[in-house]
Amino acid sequence: MNLELFIAQRIHFNKEEDRKVTPPAVRIAIIGIAFGLAVMILSVAIVIGFKKEVRNKVIGFGSHIQITNFDSNASYESTPIAVSDTLLNELRSFPGISHVEAFATKPGILKTENDFQGIVLKGIDSDYDWTFFRNNLKEGELFTIHPDKNSTDVIVSRYLANLLNLKVDDSFLTYFVQEDVRARKFHITGIYETGFLDYDKIFVIADIKQIRRLNGWDKDQVSGLELQINDYDKLDQIAEDLYFDMADKHDRNGNTFYTRSIKELNPMIFNWLDILDINVVVILVLMLAVAGFTMISGLLIIILERTNMIGILKALGQNNTSIRRIFLYVSFFLIGKGMLWGNIIGISLCLIQSYFHIITLDPSIYYLDAVPIDLSIFSLILLNIGTLCVAMLMMLGPSYLITKIEPARSIRFE
Template sequence: MNLELFIARKIHFDKNGDRQATPPAIRIAMIGIALGLAVMILSVAIVIGFKKEVRNKVIGFGTHIQISNFDNNTSYETIPIAFSDTLLQALAANPAIAHVETFATKPGILKTEQDFQGIVLKGVDEQYDWTFLKKNLKEGDILHFDPDKRSTDVLISKYLSDLLGLKLGDSFLTYFVGEEVRVRKFHISGIYETGFADYDKLFVFADIRQVRRLNGWDDDQVSGVELLVHDYDQLDQTAEDLYFEMANRQDREGNSYYVRSIKDLNPMIFSWLDVLDINVVVILVLMLAVAGFTMISGLLIIILERTNMIGILKALGQNNRSIRKVFLYVSFFLIGKGMLWGNVIGIAICLLQSTTHILKLDPTIYYLDAVPIDLSLTSLILLNIGTLAISMLMMLGPSYLITQISPARSIRFE
């Protein structure tokens, strides 16, 4: 029989006797643990969800890796590369690459009778992965291509449609400035809304053959190649390997290939997302500190209230280590109850937000219209294990108070 555990259970679960100090101390300690763990669960779920949603939107517009002309600048008026079947086969044979697609861009000015707006016409073909845009499609349908003729259908954002008063089925003129001004008439077949204002206000998706004709390119020339990888965690390594592989290749015009990951293309966004990890660490440390010191206060109160009992146990031959174990068991019971309620509160709020999206955000600032939630079982388990371990370690210090209690004086303690 575990004597220390038996005494601890009697102390914690016994509802008889005059215990005026212990119940408030227990409640305060439990509330501290519960609120601390709930805040930690919410912090981790929100930050992971936020990073995942923003990252997926950036990847949705630009995929994981882009291969373009080494001589390109940062504008959307690009120098083309020739995309050959040999290059396609080499990329498709790479086990890290899940999908290959090509694109071409052309800056222009979208004009209506009342207004105009600068846009980038992004040409894609039948190989384009529409998963992201289908998820964010508000009206109409994605582009469908006829192999025998160029399509005039385009996909525009809800931002542009609202700004320029356009709706599904409307047509508009777009002006492209080069050596001469060219005008094209397009028909709106679909309207999308991602909430990522930086891209929503910019991109209009069209048939890549329209962009090739505007740029005067051959049928195999593109602005770049977009690649999706199987494992995002291996993105940096895959991009690095591909960079050195492509460094030894040139297209039929002698152009060199330039490989960049989505992190290289959007360094400010991904650096900002990385900074959020620091915020989570700060929150976790603060919450653990608050919960821990609350538990320390509660344990000290319990020890002081049980001074008489400690003296009796010492007089009966119990050593300091054994009595400390008793109060560490009591601490474990308190922390366990607090964590139970903390999990209930934290998970309940996460489920409420993920199903109702009651907490809204300004998409022009945060790129999302509601607070995102992504709470995995792994994160939840690690948070609970970490909270329990750190809280119990913090209890070791105040438990040393027991070694300073004298049996002769403590038995007379009231």
């Protein structure tokens, strides 16, 4: 039999009515652990969810990696590259690449009877992956691109639809300012809403052949290629490998290919997301400190109220290490109970927010309409193990108080 564990169980589970100080102190310690762990679970779930949602929206509009003309400027009026079947096959077989699609962009002015708005027409081809816009489609349907037929169908954002009083099946004119001002009439088949207003304000998705005709491009000319990868964690490495692989290649017109990851295309957004990790670290440290100090207070009170018992155990020959182990077991029971309640509270709040979106956000500031939640089993296990280890390590210090207790004096202690 483990004597220390047996005594610790008797101390923890025995209901003693004559002890007036221990129960409140124990409850405060348990509440401190529960509160700290619940806040940590919420913090990690919110930050991971926020980073993932914002990141996915940026990637939805621009994919993981883009290959464009090295001479292209920062505007949406791009210099084209000619894409051959050989290049496409090489990219599709490149390690880590899961999908390759062509795109073209052209700025214009969307005009209705009563209003107008600057937009960017993003042309896509029949190889386009519609997953992102399918998940964010609010009204109507997506359009189909036929290889041998020009389509005037487009999808617009809810922001533009509300701003210009447009709805599904409406038509509008878009004017393109170039050497000769040109106009095109488009038909709305669907309305999307991503909540990412920086892009929702401007992007209208159309057939890439419309932009080729406006610019006088050949069938193989595009603004660039968008590449999706299998594992986001390998984005930097894949982008770097692809950059050097494409650096010495040229299209049939002698243009150099320029490879950039979505992080390089949107450095401010991704730097801002990286800074959020610092906030999580600060919250975790503060919550661990709060939980740890409440547990230290609770353990000290338990030790002081058990001074008489400690003296008797020492008089019977129990050494300091064994007695310290008894109170560390007691601490483990208290921490475990607090962590149980912390998990219940934290996970429950995460599930409530995830399903009911009780806490909302302003999309114009946060790019999301509600606080996002993303809590993996791995993160939850890591938080629990970390909390338990840190809390138990903090208990080692106050347990040294036991070594200062003298049997002769403590047995008389009341």
